Amino acid sequence: MAERADVVSLLQTLVRHDTTNRAPGDAEGELAAATWIHDLLAEAGLEPVLLARDDAPHRANVVVRVPGTDPSLDGLLVHAHLDVVPAEPEQWSFDPFGGDVVDGYVTGRGAMDMKDMCAMTLSVLLDWAASGERPRRDVVVAFVADEETDGAYGAQWLVEAHPELFAGVTVGIGESGGVVESHVGADGSPVRLARIAAGERGTLHLRLTATGTSGHASRPTEGGAVLALVDALHRIGHHDWPLHVSPLVRAQLEQTAAALGHKADLTTDDGVMRTIAELGDAADVAMFTVRASTTPTVVRAGYKVNVIPGVAEAEIDVRCPPGFEDELLAALPALVGDGVAFEHSVREPSVQAPIDGPWFEAMVASVQHVDPSAVVVPGCLGGGTDAKAFSLLGIACYGFAPATVDPDGRRRSGIHGVDERVPVSSLLGGREILGHFLATV
Numbered sequence: 450m451a452e453r454a455d456v457v458s459l460l461q462t463l464v465r466h467d468t469t470n471r472a473p474g475d476a477e478g479e480l481a482a483a484t485w486i487h488d489l490l491a492e493a494g495l496e497p498v499l500l501a502r503d504d505a506p507h508r509a510n511v512v513v514r515v516p517g518t519d520p521s522l523d524g525l526l527v528h529a530h531l532d533v534v535p536a537e538p539e540q541w542s543f544d545p546f547g548g549d550v551v552d553g554y555v556t557g558r559g560a561m562d563m564k565d566m567c568a569m570t571l572s573v574l575l576d577w578a579a580s581g582e583r584p585r586r587d588v589v590v591a592f593v594a595d596e597e598t599d600g601a602y603g604a605q606w607l608v609e610a611h612p613e614l615f616a617g618v619t620v621g622i623g624e625s626g627g628v629v630e631s632h633v634g635a636d637g638s639p640v641r642l643a644r645i646a647a648g649e650r651g652t653l654h655l656r657l658t659a660t661g662t663s664g665h666a667s668r669p670t671e672g673g674a675v676l677a678l679v680d681a682l683h684r685i686g687h688h689d690w691p692l693h694v695s696p697l698v699r700a701q702l703e704q705t706a707a708a709l710g711h712k713a714d715l716t717t718d719d720g721v722m723r724t725i726a727e728l729g730d731a732a733d734v735a736m737f738t739v740r741a742s743t744t745p746t747v748v749r750a751g752y753k754v755n756v757i758p759g760v761a762e763a764e765i766d767v768r769c770p771p772g773f774e775d776e777l778l779a780a781l782p783a784l785v786g787d788g789v790a791f792e793h794s795v796r797e798p799s800v801q802a803p804i805d806g807p808w809f810e811a812m813v814a815s816v817q818h819v820d821p822s823a824v825v826v827p828g829c830l831g832g833g834t835d836a837k838a839f840s841l842l843g844i845a846c847y848g849f850a851p852a853t854v855d856p857d858g859r860r861r862s863g864i865h866g867v868d869e870r871v872p873v874s875s876l877l878g879g880r881e882i883l884g885h886f887l888a889t890v
Contacts, residue, residue, distance in 0.1 A: 455572060455575075456568050456569055456571075456572040456876060456877065456880045457550065457555060457568075457873055457876065457877075459567075459568040459571050459572055460548070460555050460560065460564055460565055460567075460568035460871075460876065461548035461549070461550070461555060461557075462485070462548065463482060463531075463548075463559065463564040463567055463568055464546060464547070464548035464555070464556075464557035464558065464559050464560060464564055465546055465547070465548040465557075466478050466481055466482035466485065466531075466546075467546045468482050468531050468532045468533050468559070469532070469533055469534070469535050469536070469558070470532035470533065470534065470535075470595060470596075470597040470598055471535060472598075473598070474595060474597075474598030474599065474601070474602070475508075476507075476508065476531075476532045476533075476594065476595065476597075477507045479507065479508055479509055479531050479532055479594045479595075480501070480506070480507040480508070480509045482531045483499060483509035483510060483511045483531060483592060483594070484499065484509065486511045486531075486567075486571065486592050487499045487511045489571065489575070490511070490513055490571075490574060490575075490578075493574070493575050493578035493579070494578050495513050495515065495574065495578055496513065496514075497511050497512065497513035498511070498512050498513070498614075499511055500512065500607065500611065501594075501602070502602055502606055502610075505602050508594045508595060508602035508603070509594060510591065510592065510593045510594050510602075510603055510606075510607060511591070511592040512589065512590070512591045512592075512607070512611075512614050513574070513589070513590050514587060514588070514589045514590075514614070515574065515577060515583065515584060515587065515588045515589075515590070516583065516587055517583060517584050517585050517586035517587045517588065518583050518584070518585055519585050519586060520587070522585060522586035522587075523586060523617065523618070523619040523620065524586055524587035524588070524589055524615075524616075524617040524618035524619065525584075525586055525587070525588050525589070525618065525620055525621070525622070525887070525890065526588075526589050526590075526591065526615060526618045526620070526621035526622070526839060526844055526846075527570050527588060527589070527590045527591070527621070527622055527623075527887070528590075528591045528592075528593060528604065528621055528622075528623045528835055528836075528839060529563055529564075529566040529567045529570055529590075529591075529592055529593070529623065529624065529850070530563060530592075530593050530594070530595070530596030530597070530603065530604075530624070530835060531564070531567065531592055531593065531594060532594055532595055532596060532597050532598075532603075533558045533559040533562065533564070533597065534558070534562070534597050534865050536558040536867075536869075537867075540867045541867055541868055542868055543556050543557075543868065544557070545557055545558040545869070546558060550873065551870075552859075553855070553857065553859055553872055553873055553874070554859060554870035554871060554872055554873065555870065555871050555873060555876060556868070556869070556870040557869065557870070558869055559869070560863075560869050560870050560871045561861050561862075561863065561864045561869055561870075561871055562624070562864045562865065562869070563624045563850060565850070565852070565871050565876055565879065566623075566624060566850035566883075567592060568876070569850075569851075569876070569879055569880045569883045569884075570590055570592075570883065572880055572884075573880070573883060573884050573887055574590065576884070582888070584887055584888060584890075585888075585889070585890070586890070587617060587618070588887060589614065589615055589618055591604070591607065591614075593607065593835060596834065596835050599795065600835055600838050603835065604835035604838035604839060605838045607838075608838045608839060608841050608842055612842055615839070615842055615844065618842070618844055619843070619844060619845065620802075620808050620844060620845050620846075620847070621836065621839050621844045621845070621846045621847070622812075622846070622847050622848070622849040622850070622886075623834055623835055623836055623839075623846060623847075623848060623849070623850065624834050624835075624848055624850045625646050625830055625834060625848035625850065626643075626644055626645045626646035626828065626847060626848030626849045626850060626851075627643055627644075627645055627812065627816060627848070627849040627850055627851035627852070627879075627882065628643060628644075628850070628851060628852045628861070628875075628879075629641050629642070629643040629816065629820050629823045629851075629852065629853050629854050629878075630642055630643070630730075630854065631854055632709060632730065632731045633709075634708075634709045634710045635709055635710035635711050636710055638710075640708055640709055640731075640824065641820060641822050641823045641824065641854060642705065642708055642709075642731055642823070642824050642825075642826065643816050643823050643824070643825045643826070643851075644701070644733055644825075644826055644827070644828035645804075645809065645812050645813070645825060645826075645827055645828065645847055645848065645849055646827075646828050646829065646830050646847060646848025646849070647697055647801060647802045647803070647804045647809065647827045647828065647829070647847055647848075648695070648697045648771050648799065648800060648801040648802065648827075648828075648829040648830070649799060649800050649829065649830040649832070649833050649834065649836060649837065649848075650737075650738055650768040650769055650770055650771070650799055650829070650830065650831055650832070650833070651768065651769035651770075651771070651774055651797060651798045651799035651800075652767070652768060652769075652795050652796075652797040652832075652833045652837070653767040653768075653769055653774070653777070653778075653793055653795065653796050653797070654764065654765065654766055654767055654793065654794045654795040654796075655685075655743075655764065655765040655767055655781070655785075655791050655792070655793060655794065656762065656763075656764055656765075656791065656792050656793075656794045657678060657681055657682075657762065657763045657764070657765065657785065657789055657790070657791045658760065658761075658762050658789065658790045658791070659674040659675070659677040659678040659681070659760070659761045659762075659788060659789045659790075660674055660759060660760055660788075660790075661673040661674035661675075661677065661757070661758075661759055661760075661761075662757075662759060663756065663757055663758060663759035664756075664757045665755065665756070665757070666754065666755045666756060666757050667755065669757065670757075672788070673757055674750065674757075674758055674759060674760055674761040675750050675751070675757075675758060675761045677761070677786070677788045677789050678748070678750065678761040678762070678763055678789060680786065681763075681784070681785050681786050681789045682745045682748070682763055682765075684784045684785075684786065685743045685745065685765060685784045685785065686743065686744065686745045686765075688743060688780075688784055690740045690741040690742070690743070690777075691740065692718045692721055692722075692739050692740050693739060693740060693741070693770045693772065693773040693776075694715060694721055694739050695738075695770055695771040695772045695773075695801075695829065696772075697771060697801055697804065697827060697828075697829050698735060698738050698739055698770070698771075698829050699715060700804060700826075700827050701732075701733075701735060701826055701827050701828045701829060702715060702721075702724055702725070702728070702732065702735060703715070704824075704826040704827070705728055705731050705732060705826050706724060706727075706728060708731075708824040708826065709728065709731055711724070711727050711728060721739060725739070733828055734829075734830070734831035735829075737768070737831040738770055738829045738830075738831050739770065740770065741767070741768060741769050741770060741773055741777050742766070742767070742768045743765055743766075743767050743784075744765065744766045744767075745763055745764075745765050745766075746764055746765065746766050747763060747764035748761075748762075748763045749761070749762045749763070750762065764794065768831065768832070769798075769799060770799065770829075771799040771800075771801050771829065772799070773799075774798055774799065797833060797837040798837075800836055800837055800840045800846060802845035802846055802847050803845065804827040808845070808847070808890070809827070809847070811886060811889065811890040812825070812847065812849050812886060813825040814889075815851070815882050815883075815885040815886035815889070815890075816851060816882055818882070818885050819853060819878055819881045819882045819885065820853055820854070820878070828848075830848060834846075834848065836848070849886070850879070850883075851878075851879040851882035851883055851886075852871065852875040852876065852878060852879035852882075853874065853875050853877075853878025853879060853881075853882070854875065854878075855872035855874045855875050856874060857874075859872035859874070859875070860872070861875060
């Protein structure tokens, strides 16, 4: 049976399962990883279920419920995804799927995103099974497929096909939050800061289609599909979206500034941007969460240089701050313009969870239980996670996959990039924070 220190070996084994989610979203290794987790939990005496869509049995998920000692309490969801983004081995200084411990780091693709959380959660579950300990409330754990695409085989599918698995659950925790980091205060003193994600920008991706008349390129006519599309992309890509400081981001900036000894001036647009600049890395992605973004990313048109294409298409990554969706949607038709059709290829509204209640306070208490000097503030993610899917069930979702500061200065790095790795000490500290939270909340 796994002990707490085994979180390292659990992470190593998870990294060695190649669960790469390749475009258009296929990760055959998910089944082997999910089966390994399922069997580990079943052997420990728990009752996990292995689930996958009928048309994709290799895109597997594992869900397990641990009954609490007080059935009157609301249930808690812990969700973590098994899939990872591709790695280019020739660019790495170690095997992306070796799962080796090198210079005090656990290395490999997924070490940060987010097999570390999978390993920490597994460690807690196995400890509970070994000791007979039970949480106060029901804890439902979902190890899911397909987060790195759109959750169609993972969280989104579970929510649509198996909502009964999450009955009684009102709050969830997942990736991107609770990591303690070292910063420098305004007076030069060290400050340890952790952000708990209590919201995410909405994802409202667009697909644009312009149509025209095909013809010989040596005899151009006015307009045409390509030019109409280019004009639309120029308007959208260069649009200066106004600042929109949601209450969540306002709280993040004010509390972060206070922790570092800066004065937050959020009364004007210039003051907001100056505050963000002064806070630097401590502001996290606030530069992006205070406004919408519309970024053209994919363009398709034509097949031969001397033929005018009759159709031109593009895709635009659209992100929307909490509370700004109506304004963004109202502006889109004019930006796209006449002669270009558009539709939302993805439409997932922003999500928010309370930052002034007992759940948030319990996360703060668990971080400070392990690191009493840490200051914990709320935050808003610029991208998206499976929280958007689980929130459809009325679950208030937080980003809380904790880690502690490495005493020798090692840092978590390489997420979606090269040489992904997490310090062993940060992983062990995160395991202690998570264990405390799940046992006491």
